[in-house]
Amino acid sequence: MEEKRGTGHGKRTTVLLAEAEGVACDVLASLLGPRFDAVVMAASLAEARKAVAQGAPDMAVVAARLPGGGAALAAALRQACRSMPLFLTGTAEDVLSVLATLSLPGVRAVVRPFDPTALAEALDDAVLEIGSRQSAEDAWELVRHFLDEAPQPAAILHGGRVVSINRAFLRFMGLASVQEFTAKGLSLEHFLADPPPREGLAAWACRLPDDRLDREHRLRLHHPGRPDQPAHVFQVAATRLPGRDRCLLTLADVTDLELERRELLDLANLDPLTRAMNRRKLTEVLGDEAARAARYRSPLSVVLLDIDRFKAINDTHGHAVGDAVLVELAARLRAGLRQVDRLARYGGEEFVVVAPGINGQGAYDLAERLRLAVGDKEFAGVGRVTASFGVAGHVPGQEPEAMLRRADEALYRAKNGGRNKVEREASPQHDAR
Incomplete structure (x- = not known):
């Protein structure tokens, strides 16, 4: 038995093989088997939909002439996940017929009769792509785990918008999840006690690492649903993350220190x-x-x-x-x-x-x-x-x-x-x- 090449991420990988023609199915299964932990077979559109309902595959190989509609299955899979590797197989005429009527970004065409060497290389590239994506997802989950465990409010910002908010920040805002934050149409500006920066709070925070003077920056935040409570004062730290316009915003509650500072200033002035x-x-x-x-x-x-x-x-x-x-x-x-x-x-x-x-x-x-x-x-x-x-x-x-x-x-x-x-x-x- 050939050793699985795998994705190297430690997770079980699954590929959907939607093919009704026996010889083609055997050839594809022989190439997919060593590369994936599970090959889910489907001989029709109905079987494929049932298999996908039980668990989304990491990759799919779909026959253009699949009974029930290979084009419909390919379109549904691409709509559900734009980043999933998707192969469309069949004769040149069959593949062109599907591509002429559907927009399938990133689809890989596999024309019969198969070239085993070229197909194996294409499958290896797809496996590496899956591994890279899942490694990135693993890293993202790890980052979110560490952020959630942090006692200080923190958020990841990208391109002037909030990508993730940790539990400490959500607790301060009185929210249960990031989904609730998004569903309510909220932004960080909703919680500012002072007028927001002209370019928006997220864009402003992403500029802070470029502050050559390394000045001290503070924000006063409150919950708009609790106007009777005084605003909290937070010390702002922004760390640039890999990628363009991406940063980590961390807030340290210095409300008590600010009160003490003001009391000392009052005593002095x-x-x-x-x-x-x-x-x-x-x-x-x-x-x-x-x-x-x-x-x-x-x-x-x-x-x-x-x-x-x-x-x-x-x-x-x-x-x-x-x-x-x-x-x-x-x-x-x-x-x-x-x-x-x-x-x-x-x-x-x-x-x-x-x-x-x-x-x-x-x-x-x-x-x-x-x-x-x-x-x-x-x-x-x-x-x-x-x-x-x-x-x-x-x-x-x-x-x-x-x-x-x-x-x-x-x-x-x-x-x-x-x-x-x-x-x-x-x-x-x-x-x-």
């Missing part, structure tokens, strides 16, 4: 009572805004304010009430600011507003709105509280601190002028050097 910027952060922001104003030749102003008679509030009502006034005042100030404005606590009861893009009358109008926001509504347990304001603009070539000094001088005039008012600086250009 914010006043713990009012949640306004502290003085250290104010110095940094003021320097950045002054540099930006110089670069783009745009205006920049500051508003310095101080609560009127704040010591009396503390002495009369206690420091706890005084703290509550500071918190409420900061909230009222924030509500009256533009999106680009920044609020800082400058001292005990002093606050600074950094206002880019405005000077002169615009800064004065902003301060006047803030003055009304503070004084027009009573504070709980205290009554009416007012504040005095000083406004100054940045002068190119001067240090940002000079602007604060001029605002402080204007604030001093507002205090001496009766309090609860806004004063502008005195001609800052005269102070320029």
Whole structure:
């Protein structure tokens, strides 16, 4: 008995031989037997369909004149699996008749009378093809197994689309399978808490391995069906896979680390009572805004304010009430600011507003709105509280601190002028050097 050449992948291989003519069947069976673990014989279309229903073959050899319709069987097999090796046998006229009426991509024609040597070589090529395909499938199954065992969410992306998602990712998305993901018409963008990249998340991820700066990339994801739950923050890693536009996306949940980082930043940058910027952060922001104003030749102003008679509030009502006034005042100030404005606590009861893009009358109008926001509504347990304001603009070539000094001088005039008012600086250009 001739030794089976096999596919080398370790799996049992099957070939369907759909042939009714006795001699041809014997010749083909003798060539197929040594190369496959099982040769399933069918003498008609009905028998072939029954055999295929019991298990899809790895390869098929179909007679063009098979009783019941060889053409119909070949078409059905090709539609079911475009990559399966498919041989069509018969006379030249029979084969051409089938190929003239059907589109059978990749079909191999075997014309009678058979050339045993050429046919054996063609069968060997098909066996190698089956082995390569099944080896690739084995490797793919192994990759999916390792991904499913990984505790971190991961997905394989190809050409801007999701090819596979592991169990950890599916659990996060509240899905049972990749099929459910596909059936619901979902994409990874559905789970982004922020606007997606312009080219799409999958295409963006596949570009990350080319980032020469090796920057840190993060994504905030949430489940659209659970909008009440906060988004999770994930550290993104992308690894290029063999093939064009194919990569492995891996996500590490750093939500707790991100919260800790933000808390540390808050401790470093914010006043713990009012949640306004502290003085250290104010110095940094003021320097950045002054540099930006110089670069783009745009205006920049500051508003310095101080609560009127704040010591009396503390002495009369206690420091706890005084703290509550500071918190409420900061909230009222924030509500009256533009999106680009920044609020800082400058001292005990002093606050600074950094206002880019405005000077002169615009800064004065902003301060006047803030003055009304503070004084027009009573504070709980205290009554009416007012504040005095000083406004100054940045002068190119001067240090940002000079602007604060001029605002402080204007604030001093507002205090001496009766309090609860806004004063502008005195001609800052005269102070320029």
